[in-house]
Amino acid sequence: MNKETTDPRFKIAHREAWIGIGLAIFNFIWWFGFAYGLGSRPVEDYTYIFGLPDWFFYSCVVGFILISILVIIITKFFLTEVSFDEEEDV
Amino acid sequence: MNIGVIIPLLIFLIAIFAIGLISSKRMSTGNNFLNDYFLGGRELGGFVLAMTMVATYGSASSFLGGPGTAYTVGFGWILLAMAQVVTGYFVLLILGKKFAILARRYKAVTMIDFLKVRYNSPAVAILSAIAIIVFLFSAMTAQWVGGGRLIESLTGLEYTTALFIFAVSVLVYVVIGGFRAVAVTDAVQGAIMVVGTLVLLIGVVIAGGGIPAIMQDLFNENPRLVTPFGADGSLSAAYVSSFWILVGVGVVALPQMAVRAMSYKNSRSMHRALVVGTIVTGFIMLNMHLIGIFARPVMPGIEVGDKVIPLIALEVLPAWLAGIVLAAPMAAIMSTVDSLLLLVSSAIVKDVYINFIRPDAAEKRIKQVSFGVTGLLGVIVFLLALQPPELLIFLNLFSFGGLEAAFIWPVVLGLYWKYGNKYGAIASMVVGMLSYVGLHFYNEANGALFGVHTVTLPIVFSLVAYIVFSLAVKKEAYQF
DSSP: OOSSSOOHHHHHHHHHHHHHHHHHHHHHHHHHHHHHHHHTSOGGGOOEETTEEHHHIIIIIIHHHHHHHHHHHHHHHTOOOOOOSOSSOO | OOHHHHHHHHHHHHHHHHHHHHHHHHHTTOSOHHHHHHHGGGOBOHHHHHHHHHHHHSOHIIIIIHHHHHHHHOHHHHHHHGGGHHHHHHHHHHHHHHHHHHHHHTTOSSHHHHHHHHHTOHHHHHHHHHHHHHHHHHHHHHHHHHHHHHHHHHHOOOHHHHHHHHHHHHHHHHHHHHHHHHHHHHHHHHHHHHHHHHHHHHHHHHHTTSHHHHHHHHHHHOGGGGSTTOTTSOOOHHHHHHHIIIIIGGGGGOHHHHTGGGOBSSHHHHHHHHHHHHHHHHHHHHHHHHHHHHHHHHSTTOOSGGGHHHHHHHHHSOHHHHHHHHHHHHHHHHHHHHHHHHHHHHIIIIIIIIIIIOTTOOHHHHHHHHHHHHHHHHHHHHHHHTSOOSOHHHHHHHHHHHHHHHHHHHHHHHHHOTTOOHHHHHHHHHHHHHHHHHHHHHHHHHOOGGGSOTTHHHHHHHHHHHHHHHHHHOOOOOOO
């Protein structure tokens, strides 16, 4: 194997790791923003969606559905299929 | 004794045995025992991969301790639990394809194998083996206690008898079936968890007279139950957020998760597992913790948190259905225990015995030692679990945090940073573990430092140690 050049599959892997970090940061901001943005109001002012407190509904229920959709989109359009086996067999 | 509950549970246990036996039959056809027994021959498909990750991760704390705490603390604890959705995609995306490729190139069967070759250092391997054996051993004991308690509260049997039934069930299929049996039973158990939590959630909502009525009851009892800050207002934003490290992104460093990230067949399996894992993790966590809090108006006054789920299931569902639903936490505990057992066993057999004691051991001998060690470990944990330590959830979190502080940087930076070397890895593991244990006792005595969970600072310290020692001792680029 040529030791001088980096395996091109690693470039793909590095990109996908950054996607993971980006998604986690987005997930955290969404979760934190709605939970403490809406949740810090006086409890008498809460509204209820499907019976659940609004901060919780947006932060945890909508947040979870949104992240699931994003994962599906990322998997479909942004991840690349690569082979895991070594081209040159040892 | 409640026959209606016990029969579905028994059927569940028998089905699990059958799967273990079938998997072990398939195993005997493979030609590499270690690869097959501890890694399932690297041929997991997407669905099984996702389910075994969820099931391994979702343990007694997600099914008994967590909902029990939500019962006491309110919606703030569900918010905290939802940090776990991130594990569904983060572990596979971060370790990702690079880990899968390198693990194959290094012929790694365990996370320790990977570290040993990456850092070209026996010292790293020994240190990792010690960390895994010590920390996962305590995690495993906590889970066995949970399993025993659950059977106890369902059947009315004595704790010792209940624990014995649990131990025998787990040991039979782990010892004979190995990783593939564990992964396949995990998939079945994961499916049971999904269905079980949904049925129970619906049952609780109906028993409570609908969600708005439940919410009104909670509000009337204590308005703080519906805020993010906990029943006594003590859950700060910083504290809850720091659980993103402990039960979210830090999970990437847990050996039981990492080993799964090298076990899948191809990148299509991985992609499928990303989607399935994220959805299933979020679904289970949301449902289970909602059940915990909704149970409060339906059955007020439960003292022991771990008993909330079993009691509410018996209260709101017909007995036969409760039996099926309660197979879910049972499944969660068993699937965590089986993975941990196999992992500790692999650390001893593969990383200690073969590496340092008998490098030339024959295939047949390795086989005997593997079965023997796995069985013996089970017996030791059983004996420890007879004197159960209190507070299941915190014991479990203790070991998670210790392992994360030890392994996160040697694994992640070992994969992606070419200047990472063995000096950095050793320093990082030592600093991570020692500072975690030290800070744990400091926080116990004085309250959480800076108001965040114990794991936060040690992860920062171990990062600094990794970078400083890698660069200071010998700055040399590693050729992947």
